[in-house]
Amino acid sequence: xxxxxxxxxxxxxxxxxxxxxxxxxxxxxxxxxxxxxxxxxxxxxxxxxxxxxxxxxxxxxxxxxxxxxxxxxxxxxxxxxxxxxxxxxxxxxxxxxxxxxxxxxxxxxxxxxxxxxxxxxxxxxxxxxxxxxxxxxxxxxxxxxxxxxxxxxxxxxxxxxxxxxxxxxxxxxxxxxxxxxxxxxxxxxxxxxxxxxxxxxxxxxxxxxxxxxxxxxxxxxxxxxxxxxxxxxxxxxxxxxxxxxxxxxxxxxxxxxxxxxxxxxxxxxxxxxxxxxxxxxxxxxxxxxxxxxxxxxxxxxxxxxxxxxxxxxxxxxxxxxxxxxxxxxxxxxxxxxxxxxxxxxxxxxxxxx
Amino acid sequence: xxxxxxxxxxxxxxxxxxxxxxxxxxxxxxxxxxxxxxxxxxxxxxxxxxxxxxxxxxxxxxxxxxxxxxxxxxxxxxxxxxxx
Amino acid sequence: xxxxxxxxxxxxxxxxxxxxxxxxxxxxxxxxxxxxxxxxxxxxxxxxxxxxxxxxxxxxxxxxxxxxxxxxxxxxxxxxxxxxxxxxxxxxxxxxxxxxxxxxxxxxxxxxxxxxxxxxxxxxxxxxxxxxxxxxxxxxxxxxxxxxxxxxxxxxxxxxxxxxxxxxxxxxxxxxxxxxxxxxxxxxxxxxxxxxxxxxxxxxxxxxxxxxxxxxxxxxxxxxxxxxxxxxxxxxxxxxxxxxxxxxxxxxxxxxxxxxxxxxxxxxxxxxxxxxxxxxxxxxxxxxxxxxxxxxxxxxxxxxxxxxxxxxxxxxxxxxxxxxxxxxxxxxxxxxxxxxxxxxxxxxxxxxxxxxxxxxxxx
Numbered sequence: 001x002x003x004x005x006x007x008x009x010x011x012x013x014x015x016x017x018x019x020x021x022x023x024x025x026x027x028x029x030x031x032x033x034x035x036x037x038x039x040x041x042x043x044x045x046x047x048x049x050x051x052x053x054x055x056x057x058x059x060x061x062x063x064x065x066x067x068x069x070x071x072x073x074x075x076x077x078x079x080x081x082x083x084x085x086x087x088x089x090x091x092x093x094x095x096x097x098x099x100x101x102x103x104x105x106x107x108x109x110x111x112x113x114x115x116x117x118x119x120x121x122x123x124x125x126x127x128x129x130x131x132x133x134x135x136x137x138x139x140x141x142x143x144x145x146x147x148x149x150x151x152x153x154x155x156x157x158x159x160x161x162x163x164x165x166x167x168x169x170x171x172x173x174x175x176x177x178x179x180x181x182x183x184x185x186x187x188x189x190x191x192x193x194x195x196x197x198x199x200x201x202x203x204x205x206x207x208x209x210x211x212x213x214x215x216x217x218x219x220x221x222x223x224x225x226x227x228x229x230x231x232x233x234x235x236x237x238x239x240x241x242x243x244x245x246x247x248x249x250x251x252x253x254x255x256x257x258x259x260x261x262x263x264x265x266x267x268x269x270x271x272x273x274x275x276x277x278x279x280x281x282x283x284x285x286x287x288x289x290x291x292x293x294x295x296x297x298x299x300x301x302x303x304x305x306x307x308x309x310x311x312x313x314x315x316x317x318x319x320x321x322x323x324x325x326x327x328x329x330x331x332x333x334x335x336x337x338x339x340x341x342x343x344x345x346x347x348x349x350x351x352x353x
Numbered sequence: 354x355x356x357x358x359x360x361x362x363x364x365x366x367x368x369x370x371x372x373x374x375x376x377x378x379x380x381x382x383x384x385x386x387x388x389x390x391x392x393x394x395x396x397x398x399x400x401x402x403x404x405x406x407x408x409x410x411x412x413x414x415x416x417x418x419x420x421x422x423x424x425x426x427x428x429x430x431x432x433x434x435x436x437x
Numbered sequence: 438x439x440x441x442x443x444x445x446x447x448x449x450x451x452x453x454x455x456x457x458x459x460x461x462x463x464x465x466x467x468x469x470x471x472x473x474x475x476x477x478x479x480x481x482x483x484x485x486x487x488x489x490x491x492x493x494x495x496x497x498x499x500x501x502x503x504x505x506x507x508x509x510x511x512x513x514x515x516x517x518x519x520x521x522x523x524x525x526x527x528x529x530x531x532x533x534x535x536x537x538x539x540x541x542x543x544x545x546x547x548x549x550x551x552x553x554x555x556x557x558x559x560x561x562x563x564x565x566x567x568x569x570x571x572x573x574x575x576x577x578x579x580x581x582x583x584x585x586x587x588x589x590x591x592x593x594x595x596x597x598x599x600x601x602x603x604x605x606x607x608x609x610x611x612x613x614x615x616x617x618x619x620x621x622x623x624x625x626x627x628x629x630x631x632x633x634x635x636x637x638x639x640x641x642x643x644x645x646x647x648x649x650x651x652x653x654x655x656x657x658x659x660x661x662x663x664x665x666x667x668x669x670x671x672x673x674x675x676x677x678x679x680x681x682x683x684x685x686x687x688x689x690x691x692x693x694x695x696x697x698x699x700x701x702x703x704x705x706x707x708x709x710x711x712x713x714x715x716x717x718x719x720x721x722x723x724x725x726x727x728x729x730x731x732x733x734x735x736x737x738x739x740x741x742x743x744x745x746x747x748x749x750x751x752x753x754x755x756x757x758x759x760x761x762x763x764x765x766x767x768x769x770x771x772x773x774x775x776x777x778x779x780x781x782x783x784x785x786x787x788x789x790x791x792x793x794x795x796x797x798x799x800x
Binding site: 272336337338 | 446486501526527530531576659774775
């Protein structure tokens, strides 16, 4: 997992100190200052032949007939947190969405909405982080856009990325392919991202060793496909956590799912943070974890492949799909009794009761 | 009312009786906790913490009672079965 | 985690399950008072481990559920004011007032902040001297020492921009009110372990003597609750009643003297309204006159005309254990966690929310 990018501290923001150190409305005007942002911050970071055509759109050659296509917008506070920032989130989140179809992510767009007053140094750091994440995920950012909004009308920076990936397999990887008897695997320990964000926010502040799990999963998925694992469904676990993903898949597939609480990997520090705040790790956000549904006979091999990957060391087989048709997710707990998991009505809030 | 979690005292920062605070670890998460209500607590003690305040020092001997109590019950059940 | 994981052990649970089944010879109804215990019971499916003849009722031990509508409306009114920072525990944000809730006030631009501790409100007030900061001081006796300390420190530091909206309640009068009800079905109580950590359990002895029912001071982990239930059933079967202390690793008979002293310094006993139940005399804590300057109800001129609107919600009967959620005609129809009619559907410990989420067991 990436640390806080020590090499980035050595690269300094190229915008001269004599000019503005913060984003102003002029940076969104489409004139010289916009040009300066593009030429001095975005192009050097993302630079590729498509971007350098300097045109309204970029022409790409994907060489395959079937494409996966996705878009996502990223808003997070704080902008920079242990284990990542809004930039790495924006790259990895979209890369992962493509990977969940078994696609090889190829090209991304990046749209920025900047708040007047945002330090340019912060923008620079975030863009450098995106460069690093894109390189690790082997994707190129080929086109983009920048707008500036008045101070108070944005949370520093919002980013939208859309992405396209090539499908080079014949698998139908989606909830409708889930079958009774399928094994369910999770690629690593749960709840890191959500708790890392909470720890970074002042009002619930505690010193913690929790870092976000923000990471690209495309490499792991590629290994699974190459090894011939018959992937029925993949889902990256984002907001709402593992429980939400399983409920959604169960509803779409119209199949009952059972998972074993004792098999769910949760780091001790994440567990401690959840205990203090009264949160359930099953519903806490992740940003570098997936759940996979595979035929029972492929489960052990899939697990071995996941565990040998840098982002899959705590992977585990956590449950299975039942024979009966029912839109239900059942959690068996340590005491041998069970309960049904449902969607939450809203966000999990810390509680004292 | 009732969410309170046991944590281990790692250090005590201010030993002023009015504002006694300590660093308490909950499975690796460290939080500053107000120790004003547990004046007897020392480093390495486990305390029960509610909304940032330690409300009691956990008694490790009593903590065993949930389990030792079971042994007593099991003997009672076995004796009852023997006499039936 | 130490002193947590060992109390979630399936083998120990199985032994208590057998012991309870072995001891019980007739139907009994046991009420657990504390919302945190309700949470544990539904999370771990403890009812599934008990014989059918043993009924568990979820009592009024959830300050979210029992905070009266008027207090929620006052909180909403204050939170919507300009230059006010309204601080609250997360639990209160979705509780419905007469028209709306605190989360909606936040969405509309109100500065509503979730805090972990009442002391966080002091820090916010110190860092924002040009704003009025208000802390929603809810809770039972467990939270009273923390709220009391925050109020005390506010006065000591002469923080003029911080005040407290008080909604503190205490447990023993609530238990008595349940026992006095002609519809009372409760045979024994599991008293709230963290409340008793503060207050001790001497005040439950007169209740046991008067009403001849067992009261077991119980913790919150599944093993605690199973042991507490076993001890209660054993008393009921033997006919001998007393206050027993299951949660002895935290609770002492005299409680926490330092905490009790601070509570007494800042608060005095007052009558309090309980949502869905009505006013119970001497059932709450209010600020002593030395601290009334810091009462948000005095600080803000709130012109709220409160009218009790007719509502199909029967939270009050559910909190007292007189009816079960499924007996409510609106349950899971017009009243759901997304659209709650009353607090027992909002709070994760509320009996209605618990039934809605977890009672559909797979068997």
